[in-house]
Amino acid sequence: MSVAEAQARSAPSDASASAELAIESAALTKRFRSGQVAVDTLELRVPRGAVYGFLGPNGSGKTTTIRMLLGLIFPTSGRYSMLGAALPASAGSVLPRVGALVEGPAFHPYLSGRANLARLDAADLTATGRTAPRRIDEALERVGLTAAAGKRYRHYSLGMRQRLGIAAALLQPRELLLLDEPTNGLDPQGTREVRHLIHQLGREGVTVFVSSHLLAEVEQVCTHVGVMSTGRMVWQGSLPELAAQQRVRVRVTTSDPQAARDVLARLGLGEPTVVDGEALAVLGSIDPERIVEALVEAGVGVRGFVVEKPRLEDVFVSLTGEGFDVSG
Amino acid sequence: MIFRRRRNQAILGVLAAIPILIAISVKVTDHGSRRGNDNAGALFGSIADNGVFVAFAALFVVLTVFLPMAISVVAGDSVSGEANIGTLRYLLTVPVSRPRLLAVKYTGILSWCLVTPLTVGVVGVLAGLALFPSGSVVLLSGTQVPYVDGLGRLLLTILYAALMMAAVGAIGLFVSTLTEVPIAAMATTLALSITSAVLDAIPQLGGIHPWLFSHYWLRFADLLRDPLQFDGVEKGVLVTLGYVLVFLTLGWARLGGKDISS
Ligand SMILES: Nc1ncnc2c1ncn2[C@@H]1O[C@H](COP(=O)(O)OP(=O)(O)OP(=O)(O)O)[C@@H](O)[C@H]1O
Numbered sequence: 174m175s176v177a178e179a180q181a182r183s184a185p186s187d188a189s190a191s192a193e194l195a196i197e198s199a200a201l202t203k204r205f206r207s208g209q210v211a212v213d214t215l216e217l218r219v220p221r222g223a224v225y226g227f228l229g230p231n232g233s234g235k236t237t238t239i240r241m242l243l244g245l246i247f248p249t250s251g252r253y254s255m256l257g258a259a260l261p262a263s264a265g266s267v268l269p270r271v272g273a274l275v276e277g278p279a280f281h282p283y284l285s286g287r288a289n290l291a292r293l294d295a296a297d298l299t300a301t302g303r304t305a306p307r308r309i310d311e312a313l314e315r316v317g318l319t320a321a322a323g324k325r326y327r328h329y330s331l332g333m334r335q336r337l338g339i340a341a342a343l344l345q346p347r348e349l350l351l352l353d354e355p356t357n358g359l360d361p362q363g364t365r366e367v368r369h370l371i372h373q374l375g376r377e378g379v380t381v382f383v384s385s386h387l388l389a390e391v392e393q394v395c396t397h398v399g400v401m402s403t404g405r406m407v408w409q410g411s412l413p414e415l416a417a418q419q420r421v422r423v424r425v426t427t428s429d430p431q432a433a434r435d436v437l438a439r440l441g442l443g444e445p446t447v448v449d450g451e452a453l454a455v456l457g458s459i460d461p462e463r464i465v466e467a468l469v470e471a472g473v474g475v476r477g478f479v480v481e482k483p484r485l486e487d488v489f490v491s492l493t494g495e496g497f498d499v500s501g
Numbered sequence: 502m503i504f505r506r507r508r509n510q511a512i513l514g515v516l517a518a519i520p521i522l523i524a525i526s527v528k529v530t531d532h533g534s535r536r537g538n539d540n541a542g543a544l545f546g547s548i549a550d551n552g553v554f555v556a557f558a559a560l561f562v563v564l565t566v567f568l569p570m571a572i573s574v575v576a577g578d579s580v581s582g583e584a585n586i587g588t589l590r591y592l593l594t595v596p597v598s599r600p601r602l603l604a605v606k607y608t609g610i611l612s613w614c615l616v617t618p619l620t621v622g623v624v625g626v627l628a629g630l631a632l633f634p635s636g637s638v639v640l641l642s643g644t645q646v647p648y649v650d651g652l653g654r655l656l657l658t659i660l661y662a663a664l665m666m667a668a669v670g671a672i673g674l675f676v677s678t679l680t681e682v683p684i685a686a687m688a689t690t691l692a693l694s695i696t697s698a699v700l701d702a703i704p705q706l707g708g709i710h711p712w713l714f715s716h717y718w719l720r721f722a723d724l725l726r727d728p729l730q731f732d733g734v735e736k737g738v739l740v741t742l743g744y745v746l747v748f749l750t751l752g753w754a755r756l757g758g759k760d761i762s763s
């Protein structure tokens with residue numbers, strides 16, 4: 174934990190790099206009137222073109238951060254900018270290039286999905302009215318909602334609502350998308366489609382900032398992650414950076430674990446131990462092939478040999494703690 | 502948006518029923534025309550002589566309760582309704598700037614302020630034409646003017662009523678920025694209208710009467726005299742514009758710095 178905190182602090186604050194950042198914040202803090210500090214001196218650095226997974230336990234301040242970025246709530250202190258322009262001053266020119274899904278979709282219940290999109294589009298002064306029907310159809314198509322476009326929103330299922338919310342974020346070509354738990358309530362196909370969609374948008378050069386609890390999904394699509402815990406960023410950086418920091422372990426299943434442990438120790442692997450009849454050690458920079466070779470040479474009968482990369486979930490838990498209760 | 506909502510269509514339906522109800526009641530119970538001493542009596546008494554008074558009498562009836570209620574519902578719902586279902590956050594991220602949002606909402610409220618008395622007036626004229634004579638109009642001052650002139654005065658009356666309601670609309674818009682519960686905003690706005698009317702009815706508070714927004718609502722009767730008496734109407738217009746200005750400013754100040762956490 175302390176290593177991670179040090180990492181978060183030591184993030185380089187190179188001014189020339191800020192043009193390359195889609196989202197940047199400095200000491201961004203939100204203290205609600207209740208006295209609760211929901212976001213605490215946050216230093217967000219989201220590179221342009223990144224697919225950034227914004228992680229954190231319930232109540233860690235993800236939605237509050239997204240609301241601040243969108244100008245819905247005002248920070249208590251700190252500065253932030255998106256697409257290179259300081260906010261909230263430049264909201265009028267920046268927000269049209271930003272699509273957003275905040276804390277679930279919200280539409281007028283008695284209007285159809287298409288009519289709801291048309292209403293939002295009409296409210297956008299930068300949108301061309303002439304192209305609206307085509308853009309609306311494309312957005313609906315992209316989220317697989319064409320068949321239900323004429324239904325009243327109140328008759329939509331949870332997943333259809335979520336899809337319509339994503340369609341609203343895609344009404345215009347965007348440079349940046351802020352998606353707060355976009356796969357909430359989606360069926361497995363829907364989740365997969367959203368994952369593909371995010372992947373595809375990322376490839377088109379759109380920066381995607383996505384908060385999620387589905388770590389397996391994040392691991393598959395994201396290039397960067399930021400992990401929040403009680404309002405603070407405990408780690409952020411690229412996924413390869415994260416992986417490089419993690420300790421990869423080897424696990425040897427054998428009839429003679431003690432001998433295997435000794436071999437691992439001799440090769441210079443860290444923390445060699447025997448647990449439940451298996452030899453464990455931290456891999457470090459040694460080739461796994463050499464370990465197997467050494468084990469065989471030493472006459473240890475190897476039944477199983479596993480190189481264990483920690484899953485994002487394990488990393489997440491190690492960064493944010495095991496506790497199940499939300500921190501009030 | 503406003504006119505597509507079923508609830509608002511129902512309100513318009515109720516408003517349209519009032520002049521019809523008045524016309525039928527007068528037709529059924531009338532035993533020759535009588536003119537009362539007060540404005541209300543005079544308006545109702547004149548119906549049998551000329552159907553256009555159905556419209557005036559109906560406006561008189563709805564101005565104190567029904568119209569403020571209709572306006573309270575729409576104005577109170579304007580911002581709080583969007584906050585309640587969460588669409589407010591998506592409008593703001595489109596982005597619609599907060600002042601523009603207020604301007605659009607108030608424009609909608611103003612159109613509602615106009616359409617509601619217009620509905621009452623038009624239905625009133627039609628009901629009057631159907632059931633009563635339509636010759637020259639005898640004004641409250643006893644002067645006779647042509648029917649068309651009477652219609653002109655009706656139009657003035659409707660515009661006056663719309664303007665009076667614009668104050669209720671501005672108050673409702675402000676109240677609507679205070680809460681995420683539409684029904685609370687509607688009730689508060691209506692309660693403020695009623696409070697204003699109650700204060701207006703207490704003689705000991707005569708000093709503040711000229712500053713109450715409901716004080717001038719029924720002054721439209723002055724438009725039914727010859728020559729046209731504009732004093733009361735003029736004051737009503739000025740006080741109303743004052744209210745509109747103050748409450749729009751309050752609404753702007755309130756919404757401008759508000760955290761939208763719905
Ligand atoms: N309007 C508000 N007033 C007071 N406290 C608030 C308000 N909005 C959020 N909070 C508090 O701020 C903290 C962060 O909330 P936030 O919604 O940002 O969490 P989150 O990371 O999005 O959680 P989740 O994963 O459950 O969506 C919570 O403790 C919450 O109670």
Ligand SMILES: [Mg+2]
Pocket residue numbers: 235236237276353
């Ligand atoms: Mg959240």
